[in-house]
Amino acid sequence: MCRLFAMTSAEPLSPMRAIHALNVMKEGHDGSGVGLYLSGLSGPFAENPDYPVLSGIFTEQGLARLDAIMSGLGFLTKYSLAVTPRHKPPVGTPLRGTYLARVYQPPAGWAGLSAEEREVQLVSTRVAIREEGQKTGDMMVFSFWPDVVMIKEVGDPIEIADYLGLDRPELAARRILAQGRQNTNYAINLYACHPFFIQGIATMTNGENTAFVPIREYLQSRRIPGYMGYQSDSEVFTHIMHFSHYKLKLPLVAYKHVITPLSEAELAEHPDRALLTRIKTVCRKMIIDGPNCVIGCLPDGTMFLVQDRKKLRPGVVGGRPGVFAFSSEICGLNAAIPDRDPSRDFQPMYLDTAYVRPDCREVTLCSQNQQLPPQH
Amino acid sequence: MQPKPAITPSTLSVKDLPWQIDWDIQTCTLCGRCTAVCPVSAIELAVHRKRVVDATAGLKAKPSNVHTVYYGIRQRTDPAYACIDCAMCNMVCPNNSIEPRRQGEATTLRFHNNRGGQARTRGGRRNNPESLLDQIKFIRISMLTDPALDAGRHEFELRTLLGRIQPPEEGLKAFHDEAWVPPVREIYPLVIGSMSFGALSPNMWEGLQMGVAYLNEEMGMPVRMCTGEGGCPPRLLRSRFLKYVILQIASGYFGWDEIIHAIPEMKEDPCAVEIKYGQGAKPGDGGLLMWYKVNKLIAAIRGVPPGVSLPSPPTHQTKYSIEEAVAKMIQSMSMAWGFRVPVYPKISGTTTAMAVLNNLVRNPYAAGLAIDGEDGGTGAAYNVSMNHMGHPIASNLRDCYLTLAEQGRQNEIPLMAGGGIGKNGNLAHNAAALIMLGASVIQSGKYIMQATAGCLGSEVDRCNICNIGQCPKGITSQDPRLYRRLDPEQVAERLVDVYLSFDTELKKIFAPLGRSTSLPIGMSDALGINNSDVAERLKIRYVV
Ligand code: SF4
Ligand code: SF4
Numbered sequence: 001m002c003r004l005f006a007m008t009s010a011e012p013l014s015p016m017r018a019i020h021a022l023n024v025m026k027e028g029h030d031g032s033g034v035g036l037y038l039s040g041l042s043g044p045f046a047e048n049p050d051y052p053v054l055s056g057i058f059t060e061q062g063l064a065r066l067d068a069i070m071s072g073l074g075f076l077t078k079y080s081l082a083v084t085p086r087h088k089p090p091v092g093t094p095l096r097g098t099y100l101a102r103v104y105q106p107p108a109g110w111a112g113l114s115a116e117e118r119e120v121q122l123v124s125t126r127v128a129i130r131e132e133g134q135k136t137g138d139m140m141v142f143s144f145w146p147d148v149v150m151i152k153e154v155g156d157p158i159e160i161a162d163y164l165g166l167d168r169p170e171l172a173a174r175r176i177l178a179q180g181r182q183n184t185n186y187a188i189n190l191y192a193c194h195p196f197f198i199q200g201i202a203t204m205t206n207g208e209n210t211a212f213v214p215i216r217e218y219l220q221s222r223r224i225p226g227y228m229g230y231q232s233d234s235e236v237f238t239h240i241m242h243f244s245h246y247k248l249k250l251p252l253v254a255y256k257h258v259i260t261p262l263s264e265a266e267l268a269e270h271p272d273r274a275l276l277t278r279i280k281t282v283c284r285k286m287i288i289d290g291p292n293c294v295i296g297c298l299p300d301g302t303m304f305l306v307q308d309r310k311k312l313r314p315g316v317v318g319g320r321p322g323v324f325a326f327s328s329e330i331c332g333l334n335a336a337i338p339d340r341d342p343s344r345d346f347q348p349m350y351l352d353t354a355y356v357r358p359d360c361r362e363v364t365l366c367s368q369n370q371q372l373p374p375q376h
Numbered sequence: 377m378q379p380k381p382a383i384t385p386s387t388l389s390v391k392d393l394p395w396q397i398d399w400d401i402q403t404c405t406l407c408g409r410c411t412a413v414c415p416v417s418a419i420e421l422a423v424h425r426k427r428v429v430d431a432t433a434g435l436k437a438k439p440s441n442v443h444t445v446y447y448g449i450r451q452r453t454d455p456a457y458a459c460i461d462c463a464m465c466n467m468v469c470p471n472n473s474i475e476p477r478r479q480g481e482a483t484t485l486r487f488h489n490n491r492g493g494q495a496r497t498r499g500g501r502r503n504n505p506e507s508l509l510d511q512i513k514f515i516r517i518s519m520l521t522d523p524a525l526d527a528g529r530h531e532f533e534l535r536t537l538l539g540r541i542q543p544p545e546e547g548l549k550a551f552h553d554e555a556w557v558p559p560v561r562e563i564y565p566l567v568i569g570s571m572s573f574g575a576l577s578p579n580m581w582e583g584l585q586m587g588v589a590y591l592n593e594e595m596g597m598p599v600r601m602c603t604g605e606g607g608c609p610p611r612l613l614r615s616r617f618l619k620y621v622i623l624q625i626a627s628g629y630f631g632w633d634e635i636i637h638a639i640p641e642m643k644e645d646p647c648a649v650e651i652k653y654g655q656g657a658k659p660g661d662g663g664l665l666m667w668y669k670v671n672k673l674i675a676a677i678r679g680v681p682p683g684v685s686l687p688s689p690p691t692h693q694t695k696y697s698i699e700e701a702v703a704k705m706i707q708s709m710s711m712a713w714g715f716r717v718p719v720y721p722k723i724s725g726t727t728t729a730m731a732v733l734n735n736l737v738r739n740p741y742a743a744g745l746a747i748d749g750e751d752g753g754t755g756a757a758y759n760v761s762m763n764h765m766g767h768p769i770a771s772n773l774r775d776c777y778l779t780l781a782e783q784g785r786q787n788e789i790p791l792m793a794g795g796g797i798g799k800n801g802n803l804a805h806n807a808a809a810l811i812m813l814g815a816s817v818i819q820s821g822k823y824i825m826q827a828t829a830g831c832l833g834s835e836v837d838r839c840n841i842c843n844i845g846q847c848p849k850g851i852t853s854q855d856p857r858l859y860r861r862l863d864p865e866q867v868a869e870r871l872v873d874v875y876l877s878f879d880t881e882l883k884k885i886f887a888p889l890g891r892s893t894s895l896p897i898g899m900s901d902a903l904g905i906n907n908s909d910v911a912e913r914l915k916i917r918y919v920v
Contacts, residue, residue, distance in 0.1 A: 221784030
């Protein structure tokens, strides 16, 4: 089972806090990969908060191709954090080239675009580069979005952190998602490493999604740019959240109703019975199955955790005003935020959505039995 | 051999018959029950001549012949009276003195059961025990990361949707706009397939209805039953139990006068309306209720004179084309209930299923598509139609599902699959395999008859006389002397047994696959078969 760790903080934190927490939970993952999502960035990344950041891995030739593509599209490099490791990679980690996080100034023509149009452009640019890269294997992109940096690599989290120098101050972030991967039924492929990202939404999951194939078929048939990849069965959780957030315009707490709807008996009692029955009916193909704990972050910086319908995976949230963490295990939480009141830790159950708003003041809990916030 | 043999082309010996009667003179009590019960008069009480050599001890008197008689059973060899292996004779015999025995090599009868130029008609099934579905294995067992699900302890959501499902965006918009949305029913995925009142005896029908009501109201299982073409008893139409019923309309429109007139008095809407365009057992052929079975009650419900055969035309005669028929009939049926009832067509398995489906996709009122594969059963059909017409269900269903998936519509038009599900007794396995190939609903008729009422039909041409009203179990007869053999209460009890055990078996299949939150429709990654051609055709895994 993979181990998940996520932190949200009012002040930027080093991603090493999360990496250490993963290390504490080490017996739960086999070190076959690590993935990081960083947002609420500081330092040079915060200077142009509206400019998109491209994260990925490039060979030398890939970098040249990237430059050609991006300048062709009219993007200007504003700031670049390029890590080309000096020493040998840890055993099992291939030598890949440059790990890049680069801030781009969008083309001049974007000034006239609406926010929504820009977002669509960002997604399709990322998809285009990814597809280009897949042809030759020289470019890999994980995200292209303002205020988001993503890093993925195969190997043990601590060793990778050391190898890539993840303790550098430029990477300090307010919101961090980190996953230590337990490779299961799919081949180790960087695109299979969590977290997954699309249009400002990132999620990571542990467990196995047994309904993967029909859900994948369904999402692919939506013909939405970016609904691709699926090297991991968990990628669909990100896309379902994307679909529910952007296409259905549902609030965060409705996500649970999409992926694990209430039974008919539970619905009978519910104040939002009509709407929820509707959601259950029309979103049936997106019902997930299997043991899954999903932790993610929304475009507005809200961090959340939900469990599968039976709560078959561990997951805990705790912290103190200013810093909260979501963790697969309590030991991870202890390592990251020792100075909290552990009696206020909460393990969300099968009906709960637990979330922390970007102001980081408190954990909010919402049960599926509760009324949904008013819709507009 | 008859006492006075006249050898004609159709004179057969018992050797020519597929079923032979073994009769034991030693234990027979000559009670005559077997000959009385035989539904086809295959056996008769007979006086047999016997010669005994009378040789006295001594030399004087020469041995002589003594001609005597004995009484016993004779099997008739006239093709019209050939034994059908119902084994009722054995069932009623106090001493087990008689039983039919299969004689596999006998084929002569097949060439002679068309007397008077009448091609053979019968009820039943295709008579082919092979089943592709039975060969499918569930291979994706969650072993590595999952705590296994417990079929006995965990919650399983074994429900499906019947009705047109709008795409999510459209469905939620309609909700906020308070616009009309197509009616959708959440039901149990195993539906009792269409067997008409008329094809079935009143006791059988009543038993099934009672069982369905019990399952719904006591066991909380939303089981539905389709009426078949033959209308619906007036009291049921006006009762609250109508909501468990799918009303079928077919090309003969039998019973629809009664139904339409009952609409203003209905307390509940029916679950759905099924428009039958075809049936797997006899594709391209209409329904058939032979005159033997059209008694006063049946005639009244169907709105016809008693004692006449009721063939339904092969197509809906009032319409030019199936496209037009489908669109217009769905429209008018929907309108009859104020667009509150899902209406869907049922077709026989065919290569043209995709064309029908594509048509339905464009019709916002179409609530689903039922496909009945070649192994479907029937109360009456021509032997040739039953044996050789139609399309196997597996690839037909799979093609339809994949066509929908390609268009992103797999959530929208539920596919219902029927035809030989559980023909060898593996109901839950066959149903689960079809669900994973893409079916939302499974329809079963024959299995239900076999399991709830002890229908004797099998895949080796056993019994199958459902068409002539002589059903020895009283399932498909309208003769009170026969159908009183069937106790409706016991049928209901058996139906409940069948559903409960089916439910357990389904969970036993889904739990190891790690599926419990929703029905694993289209979960083709769980399926494997040890035939690479089939695997490729169905797009499932080839395993050896
Ligand atoms: S098996 Fe049935 S058909 Fe054959 S002789 Fe016995 S009762 Fe008659
Ligand atoms: S038992 Fe009745 S229903 Fe079954 S095959 Fe025989 S005649 Fe048909």
